Amino acid sequence: MHDQQRTLVSILVPAFDEEANVERAYERIARVFDSLPGYDCEIIFSDNHSTDKTFEILSELARKDRRVKAIRLSRNFGYQRSLLCLYKAASGACAVQVDCDLQDPPELIPEMLEKWREGHQVVYGIRRSLQDGFVTAFLRRAFYRFINNISSDELPVNVGEFRLVDRRILNELRKVDDSTPYLRGLISCMGFSQVGLEYDRADRVAGTSKFPLKSMILLAVDGVLNHSLVPLRLASFMGMAIGFLSILAIFIYLLGRVVFGQAWPAGFATTTILLLISISINAIFMGIIGEYLGRVFLQSKSASRPIIQESLNLSEDDVSRAVETPAYAK
Numbered sequence: 001m002h003d004q005q006r007t008l009v010s011i012l013v014p015a016f017d018e019e020a021n022v023e024r025a026y027e028r029i030a031r032v033f034d035s036l037p038g039y040d041c042e043i044i045f046s047d048n049h050s051t052d053k054t055f056e057i058l059s060e061l062a063r064k065d066r067r068v069k070a071i072r073l074s075r076n077f078g079y080q081r082s083l084l085c086l087y088k089a090a091s092g093a094c095a096v097q098v099d100c101d102l103q104d105p106p107e108l109i110p111e112m113l114e115k116w117r118e119g120h121q122v123v124y125g126i127r128r129s130l131q132d133g134f135v136t137a138f139l140r141r142a143f144y145r146f147i148n149n150i151s152s153d154e155l156p157v158n159v160g161e162f163r164l165v166d167r168r169i170l171n172e173l174r175k176v177d178d179s180t181p182y183l184r185g186l187i188s189c190m191g192f193s194q195v196g197l198e199y200d201r202a203d204r205v206a207g208t209s210k211f212p213l214k215s216m217i218l219l220a221v222d223g224v225l226n227h228s229l230v231p232l233r234l235a236s237f238m239g240m241a242i243g244f245l246s247i248l249a250i251f252i253y254l255l256g257r258v259v260f261g262q263a264w265p266a267g268f269a270t271t272t273i274l275l276l277i278s279i280s281i282n283a284i285f286m287g288i289i290g291e292y293l294g295r296v297f298l299q300s301k302s303a304s305r306p307i308i309q310e311s312l313n314l315s316e317d318d319v320s321r322a323v324e325t326p327a328y329a330k
Helices: 022-034 054-064 079-089 106-117 134-150 167-173 183-188 213-227 230-259 268-300 316-323
Strands: 007-015 039-047 068-073 094-097 122-129 159-166 194-200 308-312
Touching: 007 022, 007 079, 007 106, 022 039, 022 054, 022 106, 039 054, 039 079, 054 068, 054 308, 068 079, 068 316, 079 094, 079 167, 079 183, 079 316, 094 106, 094 167, 106 122, 106 159, 106 194, 122 183, 159 167, 159 183, 167 183, 308 316
Parallel strands: 007 039, 007 094, 039 068, 122 194
Antiparallel strands: 068 308, 094 159, 122 159
């Protein structure tokens, strides 16, 4: 794979309402490769149906530089599914994902490529420091540790979306047909040789974050449900625990009534409380089961596949590959 010819690297940049950042992101990425001998790049943007001038700016950049490529989705299909489209469209010997807000510095790409040349199939960025507020940073780190503890897969801690992946990983991602993908977990559990690279995350250059607390929570839910059966097992354990306590309560009641002659009335309040608790617990765990079944339902719907409205500097094969369904899933 690694010969003396110039090696093509795919740079994957997801964007949504990033008119203030797309040109900056392009310039910094292009500057890195202009000074990087032995490498060519393709910079693929995914426009998740932005409502501002993001795609207009991308169209202008694509006219000036053929290395710039872009796909515009017909609606907002979500961050993770737009990412999967980018990975499937990549043509390079390896691919590097860089967020459009430039909090993950493109200037680290040469170091990632060095580690890739050493034989690692995945090089992921480890966030040594975060520019988020104390509460947000704490929740991020707590979630990384939580999902790593409950998952059967080994997921690196304090790792986001800034990573390099080898062509072998890209080939495997083309086989993925998932309506609710969780890319960082999916790539981590593929195995191969993976190594981390520590860095300090920068402040957002311009614009506002498109990842509010609600989106972070939804991503956390996807991460937990995609990589752990703990919620389902928790339902089973809770059911067994309540069953044991119920049997114990019945035994104590009978013991007091028959052996000690206690004249305990059949309390209406006690019965009502126990009934409501039982209904509540059933509702909670039926909801957990429903989350899993909902994902099966979404997976079975062909309408869940992203639709590309328009593309820039991409061949028909590249476009169809970005949203193709694996043959075994059809």
